Every structure is written in C-alpha cells, then in structure tokens.
Amino acid sequence: MTRAKRALLIQRMRRVAVHAGSHTLCLPVAISCLFPLGWMISSSLKTQQTVFTDFSVIPMPAHLENYVLAWTKGRFGVYFLNSLGYTAAIVFGVLALSSLAAYAFSRFSFKGSNLLHTLLLSTMLVPVPGAFVALYLLLNQLGLIDQGSGQFLPRLGYLLPQINGGVPFGIFILKPFFDAIPKELEESAKVDGCGVLGVFWHIMLPLATPALAVVALSTTLAAWNEFLLAYLVFSRHELMPLQRGLLAFQGAHLTDYPLLMAGMVITVLPVVLIYLVMQRYIIQGITAGALKG
Amino acid sequence: MFPYLFILPALALFVMFSIYSFGYMSVLSLFEWDGIGRLGWHHFVGLENYWSVIAHDRAFWQSFKQAGAITVFALVFQNSLALMLALAVNRRIRWSTGYRMLFFLPPILSEIVVGLIWAWIYDGNYGVFNAALKAVGLGHLAKSWLADPDTALTAVAVIHMWKGFGWGFVIFLAGLQTIPQELYEAATVDGANAWFRFRHITLPLLLPVGVVVSILTILGTMQIFALIMATTQGGPAFHTEVPVTRIMASLLGSSRLGYACSQGIVFGLVLLAVSLSLRWLGKRVNGAAA
Numbered sequence: 001m002t003r004a005k006r007a008l009l010i011q012r013m014r015r016v017a018v019h020a021g022s023h024t025l026c027l028p029v030a031i032s033c034l035f036p037l038g039w040m041i042s043s044s045l046k047t048q049q050t051v052f053t054d055f056s057v058i059p060m061p062a063h064l065e066n067y068v069l070a071w072t073k074g075r076f077g078v079y080f081l082n083s084l085g086y087t088a089a090i091v092f093g094v095l096a097l098s099s100l101a102a103y104a105f106s107r108f109s110f111k112g113s114n115l116l117h118t119l120l121l122s123t124m125l126v127p128v129p130g131a132f133v134a135l136y137l138l139l140n141q142l143g144l145i146d147q148g149s150g151q152f153l154p155r156l157g158y159l160l161p162q163i164n165g166g167v168p169f170g171i172f173i174l175k176p177f178f179d180a181i182p183k184e185l186e187e188s189a190k191v192d193g194c195g196v197l198g199v200f201w202h203i204m205l206p207l208a209t210p211a212l213a214v215v216a217l218s219t220t221l222a223a224w225n226e227f228l229l230a231y232l233v234f235s236r237h238e239l240m241p242l243q244r245g246l247l248a249f250q251g252a253h254l255t256d257y258p259l260l261m262a263g264m265v266i267t268v269l270p271v272v273l274i275y276l277v278m279q280r281y282i283i284q285g286i287t288a289g290a291l292k293g
Numbered sequence: 294m295f296p297y298l299f300i301l302p303a304l305a306l307f308v309m310f311s312i313y314s315f316g317y318m319s320v321l322s323l324f325e326w327d328g329i330g331r332l333g334w335h336h337f338v339g340l341e342n343y344w345s346v347i348a349h350d351r352a353f354w355q356s357f358k359q360a361g362a363i364t365v366f367a368l369v370f371q372n373s374l375a376l377m378l379a380l381a382v383n384r385r386i387r388w389s390t391g392y393r394m395l396f397f398l399p400p401i402l403s404e405i406v407v408g409l410i411w412a413w414i415y416d417g418n419y420g421v422f423n424a425a426l427k428a429v430g431l432g433h434l435a436k437s438w439l440a441d442p443d444t445a446l447t448a449v450a451v452i453h454m455w456k457g458f459g460w461g462f463v464i465f466l467a468g469l470q471t472i473p474q475e476l477y478e479a480a481t482v483d484g485a486n487a488w489f490r491f492r493h494i495t496l497p498l499l500l501p502v503g504v505v506v507s508i509l510t511i512l513g514t515m516q517i518f519a520l521i522m523a524t525t526q527g528g529p530a531f532h533t534e535v536p537v538t539r540i541m542a543s544l545l546g547s548s549r550l551g552y553a554c555s556q557g558i559v560f561g562l563v564l565l566a567v568s569l570s571l572r573w574l575g576k577r578v579n580g581a582a583a
Contacts (some may be wrong), residue, residue: 022381026388029378032455036410039397039421050417098301104299116300123311128566129516130557132537133544134318134499137554138310140328141317164306171303196295214297224540225403243405247522250409255300257413264406275401279394282401285459287467290505 037268043259051257063258074253075237079245080266086158086241087223093163094219095212103200105171106178107186117171124168124289135161136232146235158233158241162223169289170215177211178204210281217278218285224262224271230242242267297380302537329548342555344497346463352531353539353556356407359446360535364514366450367457375461380495382462383469396459404456408523411452415439415524440523442532449524449533453517464536468502469495504575508568536560556572 040292045049045062071077104110105117139145144157185207186199194202205212230244242263249263275282313374322343324336346353377395399407414421417437426435430467438448464533480490486566518537527534540560 011348018384019386021368022384022386022533023388024385025381026392029374029458030392033398033459036407038415039414040410055424097306100299101303104296108296110296113296116304117479120300120307123307128315128397128561129512129536130540130561131315132546133540133553133557134314135310135315136544137321138314160306164310167303198397217554221401225405227403227405227522230540231522243403243519246405246409251521253420257419260409264409268402268406271401271403275398276394279397283463284398284399286463290464290509 002245012077020284037272040268041259042263044265046258048256048258064185066262067266070259070266072247074259074263075245076249076263076266078238079240079242079263082239083224083241083243086155086162087220089159089167090162091216091219093159093265094166094170098167098215099205099208099212100200102171102174102178103169106175117175120171121168123165124172132228132232134230139225139233140157144233146233146239148236151239153276154233154239158229158239161229162226166215166219166222169218173211173215173285173288174208177205177208181207213278213281214285214288216287217274217281219269220274221282227291294375300451308581318554318557321551322558324551325549326551327548328550336551338551342552343559345552346555346559350556352534354538355531356374356534356536360515360517360531361518362446363453363535364511366447367454367510367514368507372461372503373457375458375506376465376499376503378458378462379465380470383466387431393463397463398459399456400460401464402417402456404517404519405523407452407456408520411455412439412524415448440529442529445525445529445532449520452524453514453520456515456520457510461510464502464506465499468499472498500578504578511571512564512568524574 038057042057042059044066045064046054046059047066050059071080086170101120105113119155136145139157139161142157144153144160146154146157172231181204187200189203225243225246226241227243231247234240234244237245240248245262246260246267250260254261323339324332325338327335354463378392382392382396389479413419415438415521417423417440418436420438422438423432423435426432436444436479476494476498477490480494485493515535516537517535518541521533521535521538525533527538536556540553540556543549543556
C-alpha cells in the first residue's frame with residue numbers, strides 16, 4: 001500500500017467515525033422527539049380499560065370513536081372552532097396592522113417616523129415579563145374579562161392584546177423587505193393611475209408574500225399555542241381555545257386518558273401539518289427573531 | 294397625512310396595551326386594592342407593597358430560586374445538547390434534513406400538550422417511565438416523579454429541556470452556517486487539528502449567537518407558566534412554584550391587585566437587569582476576542 005493510499009484510508013475511516021458518532025448522538029434524541037407523539041396517537045385509539053395494559057403501537061381494534069366523543073362530549077369541537085377563529089383573527093389583525101405600518105415607515109418620510117418606529121419595536125427589544133398583570137388590569141378596567149355573560153367583549157379582550165403583541169415582529173420583518181423592493185415599480189404603477197393604497201395593495205403586498213408568510217406562520221403558532229391570556233380572560237367553556245380547554249378537560253376527567261389523548265391529537269394536528277408543509281418559513285421566522293442584533 | 298393614517302391602528306393598540314396599561318400597573322403598585330369598588334386615595338400605601346415583596350415575601354423569592362434552578366438546568370444541559378446536535382447536523386451527515394425536522398417538533402407543540410403528555414409518562418401508577426424502569430430491573434426506583442418533592446423540580450426541568458432544545462439547535466445551526474467555510478480550509482492547510490479549529494474558529498464566531506440563546510433561554514424559562522399548570526400546578530407543597538404562579542396567586546387567588554403589580558414590576562426589573570448585564574458581558578467578551 002502506498003503512502004497516499006494509506007492516508008486516504010485513514011481519512012475515510014476518520015469520516016466514518018465522525019458520522020457514526022454524530023448518529024449515536026442524534027438518533028436517540030430524534031426518537032425521543034417522536035415517541036411522545038406516537039404514544040399520544042396510539043393511546044387515543046385505546047379504551048379506558050386497555051390503555052394501561054395494551055402497549056401495542058397500533059391497537060386493534062382502533063377505537064376511532066374516541067375522537068367523536070372528544071369532539072362532542074369532551075367539548076373539543078367547541079374549543080377547536082374557537083382556536084381556529086381566534087388564530088385567524090389574530091393573524092389577519094397582525095398582517096393588516098403591521099404591513100400598513102411597515103409600508104409607511106419604508107416609503108414615507110414624515111415627522112417623528114424614527115421615534116415611532118423605535119417605539120413600536122421597543123417591546124420586541126426590551127423584554128417585559130410581568131406584562132400580563134398590566135394586561136389583566138386593563139382588560140378588567142375595560143370590561144373585557146369574561147364575567148359569565150356576553151360573548152363579544154371577552155373574545156375581543158383575548159384578541160386585541162395578541163394582535164398588539166404580534167405587530168412589532170411583523171414590522172420588524174416587513175419593513176426591510178419593503179425597503180428592498182425597487183421604487184421604480186411604484187413609479188410606473190403611479191403613472192398607470194394607481195393611488196397610494198393601490199400601490200400598497202397591488203404592488204407591495206404581492207411582492208412581499210414570502211415575508212408575509214413568515215409573519216403569518218409565526219403568529220399562527222403563537223396564537224394557536226397561547227395559554228396564559230386564555231387563562232386570565234376566560235371562565236366559560238364555550239369561549240375557551242384548545243389549550244385552555246385541554247387543561248379544563250384534564251381537571252374534570254383526571255384519568256380519562258384515551259379522550260384526553262384524542263383531544264391532544266386534535267390540538268396538535270393542525271400545527272404539525274402546517275409545520276411539515278411550511279417548515280422553511282417557520283424556521284426563518286424563529287432565526288430572524290432571535291438573531292436580530 | 295397618509296403615513297400617519299397607516300400607522301394609526303398599530304399605534305392605537307400599542308398606546309392602549311403597552312403604554313397605558315404599564316402606566317396603570319405602575320400606579321396601582323402603590324395601592325392596596327382588591328378591585329372591588331372605586332379606587333381612592335384611602336387605598337394608597339406608597340412603596341409598602343414593594344417593601345413587602347422585597348423584604349418579606351419568602352414564597353416569592355423561593356419561586357425565583359426554583360425557576361432559576363430550571364433555568365440553570367436549561368442553560369447548561371439544554372443549550373449544550375442543542376450545540377452538540379447543531380455541530381453534528383452541520384457536518385451534512387445522512388438524514389440531516391430529517392433530524393432537523395424532528396428536533397424542531399417539540400418547540401412547535403404547546404406547553405400544555407407537552408406538559409400533559411409528560412405528566413402521564415411520569416405518572417406513578419400508569420406511567421411509561423416507571424414501566425420501563427421495571428422492565429430493566431430497576432423497579433425499586435419507580436416513584437411518582439412529579440408528586441415527589443425530591444424529584445418534582447428536576448422532572449419539570451427535564452420536560453422543559455425536551456421542549457426547548459430544538460429551538461436552540463435551530464439558532465445554533467443558523468449561526469454555524471454563517472461561518473465562512475474558507476476559514477476551516479485555511480486552518481486545515483496550516484495543519485490545525487479538529488479541536489484547534491473548533492476552539493479557535495467555531496467557538497469565538499459562535500459566541501454572539503450563544504449570548505443571544507442564553508438571554509432568550511433565561512427570559513423564556515424564568516417566565517415558565519403553562520408547563521407548570523399542565524404538570525404540577527406548583528406542587529407538591531410549593532416545590533415547583535415559579536414567579537408567574539405566585540403573581541397569579543396574588544392577582545386571581547387573593548385579589549391583591551396592587552401587590553401583584555409590585556410583584557410583576559420587581560420580576561420584570563430583575564429579568565431586565567439580568568439580560569442587560571448578560572448583553573453587556575457578551576459585548577465585552579466579544580471585544581476581547583476580536
């Protein structure tokens with residue numbers, strides 16, 4: 001064996017060792033990420049009698065009726081529709097408010113624009129733990145806490161703080177994106193008779209789709225998984241979103257594991273599906289938010 | 294006129310929910326009020342709430358310690374796991390896309406879902422964890438992990454770590470990918486071994502990312518709440534109480550609104566001080582490295 005060949009062999013062996021080491025680390029962790037989810041799905045198909053004894057992965061027969069029971073008797077249908085409505089409203093609100101503001105900051109020079117921009121982004125740069133106390137007091141003062149009657153006000157009380165909470169990130173992502181869109185496009189649109197709103201709607205928004213997707217997905221995840229505000233605002237089941245409803249269900253039926261697990265699958269399914277399809281945008285949002293400095 | 298109109302909706306919400314609400318909270322922290330009836334000057338107590346929080350509220354500071362323990366656990370174990378996984382996946386090993394996808398799965402699940410599923414895994418009677426211990430002949434170690442004062446806090450910290458490491462992983466990986474490959478090539482040509490390259494290229498260039506991850510880990514973990522509600526609700530016997538659960542108890546449990554405000558402000562100021570000093574420290578270390 002020549003020296004060159006031996007060197008090549010050593011190099012190859014080293015690479016194999018490195019890869020083997022990497023997999024010994026990664027594989028168990030990856031399995032641990034998947035296991036609780038698999039366990040959840042599998043248990044949601046068992047019965048109260050078999051759930052503690054049957055350790056099969058795919059139980060036979062699979063009790064799909066658990067999902068019907070969870071949806072109706074467990075009230076997860078109500079919680080699901082609430083979560084869907086809240087999330088849609090919050091995403092719409094954040095996109096509308098932050099894209100309008102980001103457009104103004106990007107394209108107009110006006111008195112106080114720097115100050116206002118810094119102000120609106122300040123809650124993102126300076127952390128405000130304990131903010132929930134202030135929110136609770138304000139909502140209480142405005143009568144937007146669930147007091148057992150009326151639907152509109154407590155729902156509004158749940159939505160507005162979350163829209164306000166999402167706007168800074170929206171402006172943060174959208175403004176630089178608008179900045180990068182060439183001004184010539186607007187000029188030619190204006191020549192064709194587009195007003196300021198027309199330019200915004202027909203030129204800027206369509207071109208900013210990737211940035212809008214990042215904002216929409218981050219907001220969706222945050223809104224769907226929100227718990228603390230729901231805990232503060234809602235006391236009636238018919239208003240609760242899924243996260244709050246799950247805890248309420250668990251408090252009332254301590255060990256009805258199959259139904260609880262079915263409710264949890266209903267809760268995570270939309271998020272997991274979105275994640276599988278839109279992974280790139282979600283991870284972009286996470287890293288952009290963290291590595292802003 | 295247009296720009297102001299465009300900003301107005303965002304600004305209106307901000308003034309209401311971020312500025313006014315904080316002003317109201319600061320003012321109310323000087324009062325002793327249960328939220329019933331009109332707030333009047335006879336409720337005014339000055340700085341007394343703050344004094345009680347700082348000097349006498351042992352349960353509150355105990356909750357800081359407990360959240361601090363979970364935070365230290367996260368900083369040490371969660372972040373080093375995240376870093377090691379990022380280093381491994383960054384080598385373009387096989388299945389790296391799959392790994393990346395799976396590692397970020399726990400962070401997209403809610404704390405409630407994660408807490409409830411782990412509460413069952415840890416359960417004393419029906420939990421898989423104890424079943425697994427029995428299966429490998431360690432049945433004598435089986436216990437009700439979240440209900441035992443000796444293990445509850447660690448058990449919660451492990452759940453928190455499982456939920457959080459993928460988030461640090463993603464950020465570390467993004468940081469690693471910004472390091473120019475030429476640096477490694479040049480160092481290899483100069484005869485630097487793997488450890489040297491890690492120590493003198495990867496580590497210093499990744500440090501700013503490390504500081505950011507640490508700050509966000511501290512802020513996120515100190516504010517832990519939903520996970521506690523889904524697992525121990527602060528028990529057994531206050532062993533997993535955290536600042537947010539204590540503030541909730543003043544706010545909703547005993548309706549001491551003014552007191553809850555001062556607790557919230559003290560909590561916010563402590564975290565602000567910690568994250569600002571970490572940022573300062575990070576800048577200094579960076580300056581020294583450059």
